Amino acid sequence: MENSEAGTRTDDTLGGEYQVFLSFRGLDTRRGFTNSLYHALVDAGIRVFIDDEALQAGERISGKLLRAIDLCKLYIPIFSKNYASSPWCLRELAKMVENTSKSKEDRKKVILPIFYDVKPDDVKLKTTLYRNAILNLKQKIEDQKKKFRSKDVETWQQALKEVDGTRGWELEKYSG
Template identity: 75%
Template sequence: MANLEIGSSTGNTAGSEFQVFLSFRGLDTRRGFTSSLYHALADAGIHVFVDDKELRPGERISGNLLQAINDSKLYIPIFSKNYASSHWCLRELAKMVENTSNSKEDEKRVILPIFYDVNPDDVKLKTMLYGKAISKLKQEMEDQKKFSSKDVETWCQALKEVGGTKGWELEKYSGHGDLIKSIVKEVVTRLKTRQRQVTKDLVGMEDRITVINNLLDINSGGVRLIGIYGMGGIGKTTLAKIIFNQLCPRFGKTAAFLKT
């Protein structure tokens, strides 16, 4: 994975904190969709982990990989046609499900699946696509004893659970570009990476926010300079922060809030 440098397993120590963990089948999407999605997320200022090792010694999830899964706030499994044929992908998926089930409300982890050339029914094992892959893994289990029947059962349960989670289906988009744009927008919004802290339960701001948004007319293009003035303590900075928080997901890492 020569092009995936930032946040790759060889480019960071095990103690690094990641925001997004990408799980994918290398032979299906490594040099195409996954690479494009990775760079789009990185360009938006998101710290992404992608595993750059197709083959690993031993059968346990490495400490570096495990740390990256534990550190990440959002998990994005890219379900491609051969995803379920990799017990490594399934191990990662099971760990994601475990982490999201055990996460606390104030540090909630979320799985955001991408159905790439497959549909949710495939992932939920309602069709033969992933069903055949699981059958082959069971045979491999009997022949090579790499994993147990309990492992396979856990993986199947993880597939069914995540397959029933709302995500993105490639077939519903005109191409990779539109799909990736939608994913990046959702990730930036969920992570709130650049949002400013604002006091909750503010009163009387709705009308002011509407006025400012109408003046900005963000979809019209061009540059707008708007001044908010008044005596101290009436909420000028707070209003500016609220507007910034609403709009920053549109601009990724180029968004900046400068307080004088």
Template identity: 45%
Template sequence: MASRSIQRPSSSSTSHSRWSYDVFLSFRSEDTRRSFTDHLYSALIRNNINTFRDDEEFPRGGEIAPELLKAIEESRIAIIVFSKTYAHSKWCLEELVKIMKSKEERKLTVIPIFYHVDPSKVRNQTGICGEAFTGHEENADEERK
């Protein structure tokens, strides 16, 4: 595996299609990188599924890395690993917005995984997810002022 987690297309998966990646993984690093997402990523790669996951070397804070948005556009499938603090991350939410736009505009297949979080809490934006959305709204209001 390369030192960066960005996998290039292999001849067995997508080199003859218009996609650079079979799968884009969206997840909150501190929640699942060293556990569930690492195992999922390894299983996908082991099965010759060309997968993009963000690199820990991407600078944190500020705007989302353009490479991430481009990778979403170049993927056939997005797997979103919703975890307890997924919605606390501005980057995760920006990825989610881009994924949902791609779902509408170009029929990106989206597969949600709920990792130690109740799907209804995500859907209804309640509990810890609701708290995160409220926090983002308050921060956006402050930034506008």
């Protein structure tokens, strides 16, 4: 995997503190928007954590990934059409929301959401897009002998709704 002085991937050591954690649905944005954002941040000298492509959807989040989230000061979830269909993305988001709510003023952690081909109302569960994704995950709980707990799904829904109070960027409002 790629390694630069500022940017990091999951196969790098976690010795230094990250500044930014990018959370995204790889199928939707990895090779386009997320890759461009990652390189722009790295080129600006910012230490960025981005997962590597070896991470599989539905796997348990490793301790390494959770630790990376804990180390970051700034979280950038890139909400896209399929973000809420990924239990992994939702676990990351729940951890980000938990960390920001626990952070102290002197070590404040911040979420800066980006809405990529979705509206804030989709993320807030006010439309069918993310609500249906959550319903599908609930169905998987029943179908896969509780691969996810219903408490997990409730936590993910709450995390999505909590992002409601955070101002983000709707990419469709910007050209280029």
